[in-house]
């Protein structure tokens with residue numbers, strides 16, 4: 243798995259790119275937590291010795307797209323219940339929370355170690371990797387992470403996840419700024435044009 247910090251970086255970047263009239267504290271906290279939550283199954287592995295090949299093992303059901311969908315439905319039902327049930331806004335939030343939760347399993351499938359990810363659970367417990375796996379797998383447990391190996395993993399994640407995430411956010415910001423500046427430029431050009439016409443008359 244990429245580290246929890248890196249999974250949350252994806253959530254924060256997505257939150258920055260999300261178009262909403264008001265981003266509340268609740269929204270930011272959920273954006274950080276949702277991409278981390280699937281790794282709660284590590285508790286089962288470390289404390290209860292649930293084997294990784296088990297349905298509820300690490301990278302099992304909780305890493306699936308189905309779980310991401312269930313979690314997003316739960317979140318909008320609990321935290322966004324004021325929005326009308328089939329409103330566009332509620333669907334927008336549901337899709338957003340689905341995507342950031344699903345990003346966890348998908349990025350894990352890009353790692354170069356461990357067991358594959360049960361992306362299609364509960365329909366199949368088969369584990370999948372993408373054909374291209376550039377991300378260094380992170381060691382399980384804090385002690386193992388606080389080592390040279392942990393540092394190597396962090397540098398790798400900086401290259402493959404942090405940098406592209408920040409670049410996408412910056413590009414989106416530039417694009418939006420351009421869009422908000424464009425009507426202003428059009429108005430300025432129209433005013434200059436009117437002045438020119440008047441001075442010719």
Ligand SMILES: [Zn+2]
Pocket residue numbers: 243244280281301305346350
């Ligand atoms: Zn994971």
